[in-house]
Amino acid sequence: MEFKDPWLIALIPFVFILFLFLKRRQKEPTIRFPSTKLLMGSGTSWKIRIRQLPFILRLIVVTLFILALAGPRKILEETKRQTEGIDIILAIDCSGSMAAEDFMLQGRRYNRLYVIKEAVKGFVDGRKSDRLGLIAFAALAYTVSPLTMDHNWLLTNLERIELGLIKDGTAIGSGISSSLARLKNSKAKSKVIVLLTDGINNTGKIQPLPAAQMAKTLGVKIYTIGAGTKGYAPFPVTDVFGRKFYQEVKIDIDEVTLKKIAEMTGGLYFRATDTDSLREIYKQIDTLEKTKFEEIGFKEYKELFNVFLVSALAILLIEIFLNQTVLLRIP
DSSP, X not given: OEXXXXXXXXXXXXXXXXXXHHHHHSOOOOOOOSOGGGGTTOOOOHHHHTTTHHHHHHHHHHHHHHHHHTOEEEEEEEEEEEEOOEEEEEEEEOSGGGGOOOEXXXXXXXXXXXXXXXXXXXXXXXXXXXXXXXXEESSSEEEEEEEESOHHHHHHHHTTOOTTSSOSSOOHHHHHHHHHHHHTTOOOSEEEEEEEESSOOOOOSSOHHHHHHHHHXXXXXXXXXXXXXXXXXXXXXXXXXXXXXXXXXXXXXXXXXXXXXXXXXXOOEEEEOSHHHHHHHXXXXXXXXXXXXXXXXXEEEEEOHHHHXXXXXXXXXXXXXXXXXXXXXXX
């Protein structure tokens, strides 16, 4: 058993002292006799012996009332849950090459960025206890969402990532350094960057490998994903009449650098060539990055204040009955 407001119990001694003080100041009713000889040999009755009982009962009543106010309750159930407690930044390439439509969803062609956003949604849904952040990069990198537990807000901002919003180019190094900036004040035991790109670093003020070295120094693990079919990919083009057709375009991925980034930081490199493999990669990362610890979820209580309250009322009625009957004092 425990009390919701245990500090109220500390009032009991002060209430006792107050009652004793008031009792001492109270004058006992008396009857004057011309001589005590009249009472000699009368002995002490049982009523005299228990004359302090109403006062004691009153103290018990006050004590029970205070205990009821303190909120006594019994713990019926205490749940514990396993949580991960990891800070993860998702860095997504949104350069022009992500417009290639070599990924399929439900039998229809979609560009790489759209399918990647769908896969990220599934990953976010599986990380209920982690702080997640979102970085988008092309020629520049910008923060879409800082680290947050509000995953609905993060997913709302994920939808706002579109092709053409950032100057075209692929700045992998900038994507890593911006992700590290989001993690620099993190106190999580495990810090992770999941970086996805479909190209080769061709711009930016910082190169990918020096950025990866910084991540290693800061204890940040980087998982890299190379997205896109090997060889040529269908790239949508619109003719002068507004009709859409596809051109086969060769888009290279710097797998060597992506592998080195992962190896340097203790992560892994993955290659996603279709929708299913992309989803599976995010599932693998989700499985790999779990640092479980036990956390108290909630407690279910049975409130006991009514037991103390009913007991106090019952004793109060007994005290009143005694005072008005067998222990009635005249005057």
